[in-house]
Amino acid sequence: MLPEDLRQAADAYVTGGGFEAELARAVAHRTVGGDPAGRPHLHAYLTGQLAPALREDGFEVALHEPGPAPFLLAHRREDPARPTVLLYGHADVVDVSIPWRPDLDPWTLTREGERWYGRGSADNKGQHLLNLAALRLLLAHRGRLGFNVTVLVESAEEVGSPGLARFAAGHREELRADVLVASDGPRVAADRPTLFLGTRAAAQVHLDVDLRPDARHAGNWGGVLRNPATTLAAAIACLVDGDGRSLVPALAAPAVEEDVREALRAVPEPDSSPGWGDPHLSAAERLHAGNTLEVLALGAGDVEHPVGAIPGRARAVLQFRYVAGTDVTRVQEALRAHLDARGFGAVAVRAAGEAASRTPLSDPWVRWARAVLEPATHGRLVVLPSLGGTLPNGVFTDVLGLPTLWLPHSYPGCGQHAADEHLPVEVARDGLRTVLELFAALGEDGGPRQQSQ
Template sequence: MAIPAELVSKAQEHVDSGAFFAELSDLVRYPTVSDHPSGRVAIKAYLDEVLTPALNALGCTVTTYPNPDQDGGPFLIGTRIESPELPTLLCYGHADVVDGHEGRWSDGRDPWTLTADGERWYGRGSADNKGQHLINLTALKLLLAEKGSLGFNLKFLFETGEEIGSPGLDEFVAAHREKLSADVLIASDGPRLDAATPTLFLGARDSVRIALDVDLRPDAYHSGNWGGVLRNPATTLAGAIACLVDGHGRVQVPALLPPELPDSVRAALAGLEIGDTPGDPALDEGWGDTGLTAAERLYGWNTLEVLSLGAADIDRPVNAIPGRARAMLQLRYVAGTDVDGVGEAITKHLAAQGFSMVDVTAEASFVASRTPVDDPWVGWAKDVLDEVSEHPVAILPSFGGGLPNHVFTDVLGLPTLWLPHSYPGCLQHAPDEHLTAPIAREGVVLAMALFYALGRRVRGCRPDSGSGSTPSPAPRCHALPRG
């Protein structure tokens, strides 16, 4: 049963009337920068003054918890239990944002004041992540107002340190596993495939930062007097990097690649076009593993990128052989890649190529993870979204960036459905970050469709999704209902 037309109209009207813009304005004005002391004050106010009232209005009891990691901020859990016989939905969002980059926004815009320019709404957090969790909260609010109940139990987890790597999140979720037990996660973060394509992604690639340091001597020496007899650390570093990833972006170390590209992932990515939105950069022919499509390289495979590279003063070189050269590389990797021994594998590979003088340091952030493409919840969600979307819904096994999906798949054992309400050109983490009105308008409808369907189509039974969530006396389904 499709979502009633009157609910769709109410969702659209909430955005068209300016009500959603006004609400998002209130959220953006809190400078919740998680890596700054003043931001920690704003984060507490955001939890107390914005999120707690919003969740209370949904009938949730709300508790704020300290972070077990002193480097992280607090967590907030909202809970609404309608009946133990109903399925339980877990939602997620993060209250923190990156630095505002004041003074660098176009046309003198203030990052903490939501500003409309045509269909673009500019402000820090408008796309990442305040606009996204507001869309989901709005859909839940409108649905509850219309029906008087949700038809499922609701749990909402907010963290406040996602932009600094989610310190303490794994430990907190593990310690509060029972409070967060559910049947499925539906959350919003990251971008769609493109601005026009509703997207569902099932997990995330993640990254390992790899520092290469060639520190040969404390001083620089005149190249005319010593060139040809002293090893040049910059030349050495360039050669070492080329041993890891060649000049055409192809990874040269098998240990840095996943074991395979599963057929289910290949099928999900078949036919997807990358870089079709106006303003996107042109894709470079011959870059990366040309045996894979662009979508497979971006969403289903590993890449090794050079983020920074330097020796001496690049802008004012002198006629001297530098004493030291450094580079920072990043391995973006998909689920299934063994990254525990990345540093050791690179060190061993470089030594075999004659570069034992290169010091290697590897540091991981989140953990790559994904829900299987053939999980029953995925087919259910795509069916629901296709009913209300004007465009076919893209299914991405993983999105290109990183987020803490693994705490839900690996710690809580949940299938994860991410419905992003942004697009790749939103300029998140940069000046001029923005949410677009069309995506917000459609996003409220899409989110409401999923929530409406969850309350109607799986009432009284939980799909057998292999979630590993807490057992319940309610019967389990062996396949998701369709139609």
């Protein structure tokens, strides 16, 4: 458990203005991922804010620019005999195309009651700044960490982390570590510290029925020409039914393992629509251990100004979201075969996605983290085998071979990827305490690596 003076120092940082000032500087950088106009802001954030703060804490810092999205890589080496932690975060944010409240500027941090509003406050600047603050507080308290740290901050997570796997493979030695500790995504609830071990992944599925270059009069051609919109609607209905249940056996999730099922019994049940999804799974199992096929967009003709004509083309975008163990290499093949067997050869299919990954619940680092955090959070800790959303977890598990511990410092209602994004003060305070507990314990006992020697 944290010493009282260290706990008070952490609380004072969050509630006394230190974190607010640091977060305000971060939010002001308009680091929109994938936008060329955001590149100068990314540079300013990485080299003008993060790098100087890291150097003050004894890190060696370098900026790498193998492509349009730079990477910041920093090292603090205390003792090669002690474990090394890889910290990850991302500097980029989503755009602000969805209108915010008129009294809120997305690029100016605004304190309203017990919330800080601003783009990146929750995703992801506020989260990785809290983790770096935990290191700073521990150094001030002890004069050392008791472990080595590598910090990796990328700039394109919001557009799928292109280049991250290649960068990791090309800098394998510089990224060598014992464990990843990172913070992104939401807790299961604002008052429930959460440890998740991996994420589902997602494949975009494009369906296209392109039959003719123009529309045809519905009276003169109706009942004679094939309607691409009708064909597409029926094709989707043979892939997923009206209750959200996938009808493609090849896309089924692996059976839920008993340790996963046991862990999910302790997860608060998410809000869910009655009768929706696989009836054999609980809502928590559907979200964290199941596969889903969702319709994201569907179009033919002009729904706002319809005319009496059969459209020439209909298109849809679906998303197949899946857990580790799903063979994603055959998703397009499985969909093609399923549609062909039901007479939908006219529907073109494109699908691609990366493998999902997670660290097993039995991993020694997971057992160690739970042993530290469950008493420290007074039984409030929730352990998720996989987050429902998507993060580049596979880069760390598959490319770098690391166990992954994710401790999110946000909550489901934060407005992530939406308007009015915010971070509650109490979530930030509790999140800082939680990750500080983990770091303090690692500096003392060395984690499972030290304990096994």
